[in-house]
Amino acid sequence: MGSTTRLAALVQMEFFRFWRLLRQTIVPPVLNTLLFILIFGFSLGSRIKEIHGFPFIVYIIPGLTAMGVMNNAFSNTSTSLHMAKFDRSLDNLLAAPLKPFEMVLALVTGGIARGLLIAILTLAVALPLLKQPLFSFWLTLYFVVMQSVFFGCWGIIGALRAKTWDNLATTQTFVITPLAYLAGVFYSVTILPPPWREISLFNPLFYMVDGTRYGVLGVHDAPLWISAGMITGLAILLFAVCVWLFQIGYKMVR
Amino acid sequence: MNAITIEGIEKSYGKTVQALKGITLNIPQGEFFGLLGPNGAGKTTLISAIVGLVKPNAGEIRVMGCDIRKNPTEAKKYIGLSPQDININNYMPIGKIMEFQGGFYGVSVKESRRRAEELLKYFKLWDKRKAGRYQLSGGMQRRLMIARALMGKPKILILDEPTAGIDVELRHELWTFLKQLKEKGITILLTTHYIEEAERLCEKIGIIHQGKIIACESPLKLIEQHRLHEKAERSGAFQFVRSGSLEEVFVALTGRPIEEASKKSGEEKWEALPASLL
Numbered sequence: 001m002g003s004t005t006r007l008a009a010l011v012q013m014e015f016f017r018f019w020r021l022l023r024q025t026i027v028p029p030v031l032n033t034l035l036f037i038l039i040f041g042f043s044l045g046s047r048i049k050e051i052h053g054f055p056f057i058v059y060i061i062p063g064l065t066a067m068g069v070m071n072n073a074f075s076n077t078s079t080s081l082h083m084a085k086f087d088r089s090l091d092n093l094l095a096a097p098l099k100p101f102e103m104v105l106a107l108v109t110g111g112i113a114r115g116l117l118i119a120i121l122t123l124a125v126a127l128p129l130l131k132q133p134l135f136s137f138w139l140t141l142y143f144v145v146m147q148s149v150f151f152g153c154w155g156i157i158g159a160l161r162a163k164t165w166d167n168l169a170t171t172q173t174f175v176i177t178p179l180a181y182l183a184g185v186f187y188s189v190t191i192l193p194p195p196w197r198e199i200s201l202f203n204p205l206f207y208m209v210d211g212t213r214y215g216v217l218g219v220h221d222a223p224l225w226i227s228a229g230m231i232t233g234l235a236i237l238l239f240a241v242c243v244w245l246f247q248i249g250y251k252m253v254r
Numbered sequence: 255m256n257a258i259t260i261e262g263i264e265k266s267y268g269k270t271v272q273a274l275k276g277i278t279l280n281i282p283q284g285e286f287f288g289l290l291g292p293n294g295a296g297k298t299t300l301i302s303a304i305v306g307l308v309k310p311n312a313g314e315i316r317v318m319g320c321d322i323r324k325n326p327t328e329a330k331k332y333i334g335l336s337p338q339d340i341n342i343n344n345y346m347p348i349g350k351i352m353e354f355q356g357g358f359y360g361v362s363v364k365e366s367r368r369r370a371e372e373l374l375k376y377f378k379l380w381d382k383r384k385a386g387r388y389q390l391s392g393g394m395q396r397r398l399m400i401a402r403a404l405m406g407k408p409k410i411l412i413l414d415e416p417t418a419g420i421d422v423e424l425r426h427e428l429w430t431f432l433k434q435l436k437e438k439g440i441t442i443l444l445t446t447h448y449i450e451e452a453e454r455l456c457e458k459i460g461i462i463h464q465g466k467i468i469a470c471e472s473p474l475k476l477i478e479q480h481r482l483h484e485k486a487e488r489s490g491a492f493q494f495v496r497s498g499s500l501e502e503v504f505v506a507l508t509g510r511p512i513e514e515a516s517k518k519s520g521e522e523k524w525e526a527l528p529a530s531l532l
């Protein structure tokens with residue numbers, strides 16, 4: 001009973017922050033996606049032939065959605081935790097009878113909420129182009145949630161390690177964004193020449209983009225069970241790492 | 255059962271700074287205990303170890319019988335902490351901060367709202383409930399941290415230099431309030447480097463100096479013991495301090511007055527903030 005109350009308070013706090021910053025957090029990624037669709041879809045896309053039977057502009061929608069989810073889940077948890085470190089309110093949480101699992105779960109829930117919202121908005125904006133319903137609502141939901149967990153946890157780890165805001169921005173700019181591009185947001189990895197195709201398989205983000213594409217369009221490069229297994233395994237693993245870091249008080253306890 | 259049991263706590267920061275050098279201390283339930291010592295003595299480090307924010311290199315701490323390292327969630331339930339450094343959330347209105355704090359301690363939403371209102375009113379912050387941290391003066395922030403510490407219905411209230419940087423009037427009000435809390439049976443652990451504060455409030459005082467407890471008695475006993483000690487030495491060296499006071503005891507034990515010992519670390523600047531800031 002006490003646990004529910006504690007968790008509810010933590011989650012509400014996360015949502016409070018998130019709603020307060022809604023305009024800053026929601027509008028840019030959706031605008032970003034729209035720009036991508038305009039630039040790559042309409043202007044350049046007509047020169048590119050269909051991929052897996054879909055026009056280029058439609059083919060890139062799931063990838064763009066996934067990229068928005070990844071970046072936003074990461075931002076949400078990392079910003080929240082970094083701010084708490086910055087104003088030292090993290091110390092107040094750490095001195096309270098909150099379990100590591102509860103703290104991580106609350107942060108990740110915030111990340112999932114933001115990831116979901118971005119996914120819904122992006123798809124809502126892009127679906128008219130698709131001219132068909134989602135291939136599988138539940139698969140799409142599953143992949144979006146799992147990506148949010150993975151990137152939410154990554155954001156937590158990033159914020160714990162980060163000394164400055166720049167450290168977090170660096171991760172997003174130099175690690176997450178390139179990995180997302182290389183994961184096949186704009187192309188099918190099957191069109192890559194030999195070494196690159198195999199190398200792509202080592203990029204965990206490939207499975208997230210591919211799985212999301214399966215959910216939205218019903219086409220994929222890797223078998224579904226591998227994508228689903230990969231993302232589920234990685235999400236659970238990172239979540240466990242986060243709980244462990246809170247347990248040992250990594251960079252939190254002096 | 256003791257409210258707080260501390261056994262042989264040692265803590266080093268890096269290789270050079272040995273902040274705590276084997277502290278052993280018992281605080282029975284219901285006691286008003288003062289930890290008196292100059293800046294840098296190790297007060298904050300010890301407090302932080304009690305709530306698990308500092309990991310000691312050796313020793314054990316139990317809160318109401320619960321080991322803080324083995325069973326942290328259980329142990330922390332009993333404690334309300336008002337830390338030395340302001341650690342108030344930057345973006346949340348203080349009414350929300352109070353309500354959520356109740357939630358963190360398992361207090362229901364309804365009860366949290368009621369308590370938050372009561373405490374904010376008591377601490378004269380109710381009008382500011384929609385304001386954020388930066389709309390509060392230093393004294394208000396300090397009051398908020400004490401009010402927040404009480405949200406979880408603590409059995410033990412820990413206050414790390416609660417009166418640092420607040421004006422005399424407020425300080426006296428706070429003293430009265432703390433005495434009332436003590437009457438209600440709450441155990442209070444207060445750190446301070448104001449001798450007067452320790453002397454007026456505390457039933458027992460632990461004098462901490464360079465990471466060690468060098469004396470631990472009631473204020474009266476400390477003074478008495480010291481008098482005998484002084485007679486035996488027939489020393490006239492401490493004439494410049496109030497005779498028969500804790501001040502004198504402190505000088506005798508550490509070799510210099512507490513104010514002087516505190517100033518060395520330069521933290522005193524905070525103290526000198528003009529009252530107009532309130």
Ligand SMILES: Nc1ncnc2c1ncn2[C@@H]1O[C@H](COP(=O)(O)OP(=O)(O)O)[C@@H](O)[C@H]1O
Nearest residue numbers: 254267271273292293294295296297298299300
């Ligand atoms: N995070 C830290 N890193 C390194 N040294 C520290 C840290 N915190 C405190 N110290 C040092 O430990 C000693 C005790 O500090 P502290 O516990 O803050 O004393 P007090 O609260 O009595 O002023 C001081 O010498 C201080 O400089």
Ligand SMILES: [Mg+2]
Nearest residue numbers: 297298299338
């Ligand atoms: Mg201190």
